[in-house]
Amino acid sequence: MINELQDYLAKEFDIHFDDPALLAEAFTQASYVNEHPNQNLKFYERIEFLGDAVLELIVSEYIYKRYPELPQGKLTRLRAAMVCEDSFSKFAKECHFDQYIRLGKGEEKAGARQRPGLLCDIFESFVGALYLDQGRPAVEKFVRRVIFPKLDMGWFDHAVDAKTSLQEYLQRDGDVKIEYHLLDETGTENDPEFHVDVMADGQVIADGHGSSKKHAEMQAAQNALNKLRKQSN
Amino acid sequence: MINELQDYLAKEFDIHFDDPALLAEAFTQASYVNEHPNQNLKFYERIEFLGDAVLELIVSEYIYKRYPELPQGKLTRLRAAMVCEDSFSKFAKECHFDQYIRLGKGEEKAGARQRPGLLCDIFESFVGALYLDQGRPAVEKFVRRVIFPKLDMGWFDHAVDAKTSLQEYLQRDGDVKIEYHLLDETGTENDPEFHVDVMADGQVIADGHGSSKKHAEMQAAQNALNKLRKQSN
Structure with a gap:
């Protein structure tokens, strides 16, 4: 053997x-x-x-x-x-x-x-x-x-959290500016929903929803990662 | 600083x-x-x-x-x-x-x-x-x-147990034959005491007592280590 x-x-x-x-x-x-x-x-x-x-x-x-x-x-x-x-x-x-x-x-x-x-x-x-x-x-x-x-x-x-992962992924080959923007806040006071998008060097690459701004950003980062990885395969 | x-x-x-x-x-x-x-x-x-x-x-x-x-x-x-x-x-x-x-x-x-x-x-x-x-x-x-x-x-x-430590210590620079011998068994059946010595290449280097043969050997090994380390200082 x-x-x-x-x-x-x-x-x-x-x-x-x-x-x-x-x-x-x-x-x-x-x-x-x-x-x-x-x-x-x-x-x-x-x-x-x-x-x-x-x-x-x-x-x-x-x-x-x-x-x-x-x-x-x-x-x-x-x-x-x-x-x-x-x-x-x-x-x-x-x-x-x-x-x-x-x-x-x-x-x-x-x-x-x-x-x-x-x-x-x-x-x-x-x-x-x-x-x-x-x-x-x-x-x-x-x-x-x-x-x-x-x-x-x-x-x-x-x-590692998705926002950190996205940052590491995008900045592998140099500096990329990453921004999250709040697009919309809906729902009620007790049950709010946030909608954000994430931009890389000024281009929207994904969006996400969540019950807090932070959760929505995490979701957007994860969606962006999934997309980017699919593209690179 | x-x-x-x-x-x-x-x-x-x-x-x-x-x-x-x-x-x-x-x-x-x-x-x-x-x-x-x-x-x-x-x-x-x-x-x-x-x-x-x-x-x-x-x-x-x-x-x-x-x-x-x-x-x-x-x-x-x-x-x-x-x-x-x-x-x-x-x-x-x-x-x-x-x-x-x-x-x-x-x-x-x-x-x-x-x-x-x-x-x-x-x-x-x-x-x-x-x-x-x-x-x-x-x-x-x-x-x-x-x-x-x-x-x-x-x-x-x-x-690491004392017998292993003694072995490693003595065998740093080559093979050394280490033997333990039972010298005496005293006390009662319920409270026995064992007395052993430990030899390196045929020379007694220490002895030890204990309530079992194993404990007596461990004690002998620890006594030998203590002596050898004192000598080398």
């Missing part, structure tokens, strides 16, 4: 391990080691410990530099959304890492291969092994392909 | 910032920024966010490599003991960083300068600034002096 994995990594990611034993360790669960007591195998947990910290730093540094105006609280929320079991297990699936995990028979039967916790671990241990074997630039190249594009695809919008 | 800090860092740590504004940011609390609204200052929180991840990786990588036999659970406990408010605030004090923090008057009066939470933040933000300004090797040099020696001084023994 490790030979196939090496071929796959070479073909798909142009990744070539100098030390295949490290790669094997990263994809081997304890249950497999226990079933092969004479092969002197190692399982992934120690490398995963390292990979976790590697990912934490690379993601932190990327969002720190990419969003120079984002305050710490939002950076922390964004990082937590990116560096977590839910995200990492999805990345592992997307990279087809589930196909290459070495599991014991009991774990296999119990469906461990599709368990998010295991997939997340394997994603981290793969990164740990890549870091040890090929150094940080190789990890950065991998992460630039697998993780960072998800920021523009809106995967982590929920971690 | 930042000029004095630069002089101090140069003299004490041979650290020379290319961008003093980054260093100033790392040592400035929000309360100071609020009191000087016209100076367009930044406070430390964003850099601290980055510094935290830098320290996590450098510590993780160091203990991963230094303790090749330590399983993940113990690595994680050890890292948690090293990378935490309690440790970082002590490192900050030891480095005299408390003297250089820029605080608002209210915070100063309230005693913030000695608050472990703030000292910990400043330690992280200093490391973040050093990383951004001078790169990872400069951080490694700093951490090799300030953090790693505490491992040999026993600061983090509580995170």
Whole structure:
């Protein structure tokens, strides 16, 4: 399975391990080691410990530099959304890492291969092994392909509010003036409805409704993001 | 205060910032920024966010490599003991960083300068600034002096059991055979006492008592560690 994995990594990611034993360790669960007591195998947990910290730093540094105006609280929320079991297990699936995990028979039967916790671990241990074997630039190249594009695809919008997301999205390549205007206020005093639009450099890009001005602006920002992302796909 | 800090860092740590504004940011609390609204200052929180991840990786990588036999659970406990408010605030004090923090008057009066939470933040933000300004090797040099020696001084023994600590201590420079021998079992059936000694390469280095064989061995290991550390000081 490790030979196939090496071929796959070479073909798909142009990744070539100098030390295949490290790669094997990263994809081997304890249950497999226990079933092969004479092969002197190692399982992934120690490398995963390292990979976790590697990912934490690379993601932190990327969002720190990419969003120079984002305050710490939002950076922390964004990082937590990116560096977590839910995200990492999805990345592992997307990279087809589930196909290459070495599991014991009991774990296999119990469906461990599709368990998010295991997939997340394997994603981290793969990164740990890549870091040890090929150094940080190789990890950065991998992460630039697998993780960072998800920021523009809106995967982590929920971690940061829509107005902030829209600002970051529009200002990726330079300054853009973003304005929200109140168009209308209807409803009753106890049940008001606000209608706003949002402009980018003087052009209306979306509008939104809400029970407060703030909610209407958030809605407008989210609508704008949805439109812009649809256009860029 | 930042000029004095630069002089101090140069003299004490041979650290020379290319961008003093980054260093100033790392040592400035929000309360100071609020009191000087016209100076367009930044406070430390964003850099601290980055510094935290830098320290996590450098510590993780160091203990991963230094303790090749330590399983993940113990690595994680050890890292948690090293990378935490309690440790970082002590490192900050030891480095005299408390003297250089820029605080608002209210915070100063309230005693913030000695608050472990703030000292910990400043330690992280200093490391973040050093990383951004001078790169990872400069951080490694700093951490090799300030953090790693505490491992040999026993600061983090509580995170790993004494037998493991003794093993790591003795085997730093190569393989050493460690054996525990039961010398005596006294007391009653309900209140037994065990007496063991611990040998390194055939030489008794300490003994210990306990209500179980395991406890007696732990005690012997702790006594051995205490002796060895006293000798090496």
